[in-house]
Amino acid sequence: MNVVKFPHVPQASQGWQPVELQQFLSMSSNVIATGEASSWDVGVTERGDPQFFLVGPPPDCDCILSISRLGRLFVIEDGAGRVLVESNNPMLLAEQAVAALRRRKVAIVARVALAWGALREFFEEKTDAMLGEPIELLTHIAPQFAPLA
Amino acid sequence: MKQHKTQVVSSGAMQIAQADQRAKQLRKQAGAWLKELRARAGLSQIQLAEALGFKYYTFISQVENGFGRVPTESLEGWARALGIDPSSFTRKLLSFYDPELHRLLFEVKR
Numbered sequence: 001m002n003v004v005k006f007p008h009v010p011q012a013s014q015g016w017q018p019v020e021l022q023q024f025l026s027m028s029s030n031v032i033a034t035g036e037a038s039s040w041d042v043g044v045t046e047r048g049d050p051q052f053f054l055v056g057p058p059p060d061c062d063c064i065l066s067i068s069r070l071g072r073l074f075v076i077e078d079g080a081g082r083v084l085v086e087s088n089n090p091m092l093l094a095e096q097a098v099a100a101l102r103r104r105k106v107a108i109v110a111r112v113a114l115a116w117g118a119l120r121e122f123f124e125e126k127t128d129a130m131l132g133e134p135i136e137l138l139t140h141i142a143p144q145f146a147p148l149a
Numbered sequence: 150m151k152q153h154k155t156q157v158v159s160s161g162a163m164q165i166a167q168a169d170q171r172a173k174q175l176r177k178q179a180g181a182w183l184k185e186l187r188a189r190a191g192l193s194q195i196q197l198a199e200a201l202g203f204k205y206y207t208f209i210s211q212v213e214n215g216f217g218r219v220p221t222e223s224l225e226g227w228a229r230a231l232g233i234d235p236s237s238f239t240r241k242l243l244s245f246y247d248p249e250l251h252r253l254l255f256e257v258k259r
Contacts, residue, residue, distance in 0.1 A: 038169075045210040046206075049210075051207065051210060051214070055216065058172070062217065062218065066216065068207040068210075070205065081217070
């Protein structure tokens with residue numbers, strides 16, 4: 001796979017523009033308020049492309065989302081380097097970032113559901129085997145107690 | 150009694166905050182170490198991303214800036230791309246990412 005090399009466009013300001021940061025901050029404040037993230041930070045690549053990092057909750061404080069601007073393209077990645085969104089529309093970026101976070105949450109819920117399903121199946125197998133015997137025993141004994149009732 | 154409880158809670162919160170701060174600090178150190186290794190290998194972020202099969206080089210920067218960590222499944226790939234033995238690479242990174250586990254595995258004597 002070839003890494004996309006972007007032409008280095010000289011700009012008045014290499015960092016984030018106030019309007020871009022404003023978008024990211026409003027997105028971040030929502031996820032920080034819900035406890036999904038703990039903080040945010042900014043950085044740059046070796047080539048000076050601005051990056052925005054959303055940091056997850058403690059104790060790991062792992063990056064859960066990063067937004068990078070490469071030339072005119074915005075790239076949103078998760079903390080493992082998976083590209084979630086590629087967009088050249090800065091106006092839709094915060095919305096797309098929130099959607100990416102929501103998908104991440106959905107993925108976590110899906111994983112938990114899968115684990116829960118496997119666990120339930122395991123327990124059902126065990127309890128069926130355990131319950132099978134006493135129920136069989138009860139059906140034999142119960143008629144004998146009936147006259148005493 | 151109530152005052153004592155408040156003191157215990159606030160000291161506990163302070164310890165957690167210090168631990169979080171320490172974790173962030175170690176992540177930054179890991180990033181700086183990886184950056185140094187890449188420089189020693191004579192690779193740019195783009196070249197390393199290419200060697201690791203990433204579409205963009207932004208994740209390399211995320212890790213080097215101390216925000217992300219090298220995923221377990223790609224530790225060997227990173228080590229080989231940086232020209233370092235995967236085992237010692239992983240051991241060193243573990244000392245940054247999970248110092249307690251590193252201590253128990255490699256520092257505690259039987």
